[in-house]
Amino acid sequence: MSEKPQGWFTVIFSNLVKSRSCPSLHPVCSLVSTTPLYQLLTYLPMWRQGLNLVRRASPRLIVLPHSSNSSFGIRQIITGSSSSSSPSVSIWRRKKEMGKEGLMVAKELKRLQSNPIRFERFIKSHVSRLLKSDLVAVLAEFQRQDLVSLSMRLYEVVRKEIWYRPDMFFFRDMLFMLARNKSVDEAKKVWDDLKKEGVLFDQHTFGDLVRAFLDGGLPSEAMHIYDEMRRSPDPPMSLPYRVILKGLLTYPELREKVKDDFLELFPDIVVYDPPEDLFDEEEWRKESDDD
16 A cells, blocks of 8 residues: 555655755655655655745756556646746735725724824734735725825835835835825835845836836936936846936926936937927916916
8 A cells, every 4th residue: 555655755756856956855765765654644744845945946847757556646746837826926016905804904094093092003903913915905005095104104014024025016116106195205215225125126117116206296306216227237228218208308407318328328229309399388388277
């Protein structure tokens, strides 16, 4: 009775060793081939741990030969996944679905925000006990509703959680919301936090952030982020610059500066310039509407 399970375990570990994904599994293979079935069951946690090591070490698909003498029918082990539920996908990019407890907490936080003492007491007693998925969903909902103070408070709660890891998308979503609401002080705090935690944005995210602050009527903060983009170690890309140039149409002087940088980096690309009197006509129309 013990030959089939032993053969199954041996096949798995032999394939893992042959793939050289995890050389530390050599001792486990010899252990499996000489151990009775009832003792093998005690080594299941060790087997899972070894398999987790392989998942982290190699994204390949390991295909196991299927023996007709085996009754277990295991043919392959997938060590990498591109699905949205994969641990490799940022939790801030996954679909955010709020559970019943999350809905209750969100409603109560909005009700108690006018009472600081009860608000903080509720944070400690209920918010700190939320599941990770619910806490992320509540924060995303507050951001969607442009509730700056509540979002900032949950932002602090998230950063104190044991599962928290610095994440580009976490800070990006916060900055988008703060730009929409012209919350300069809060945006500076979030920016300082991400710099301290060593978070690096890619070129596309930089371009989107600059555009968000420009659309929010905050050109000074937008150009500060643009300067950070220029100092980024990532190679420059033309598309983020085009996004920024389009957002700078109402700021001609700043646009000329960015345009010069763009042409220096991409001399073969043509930049479209709007008519010089375009903004004069728009200002005249606004004044006429006001009158």
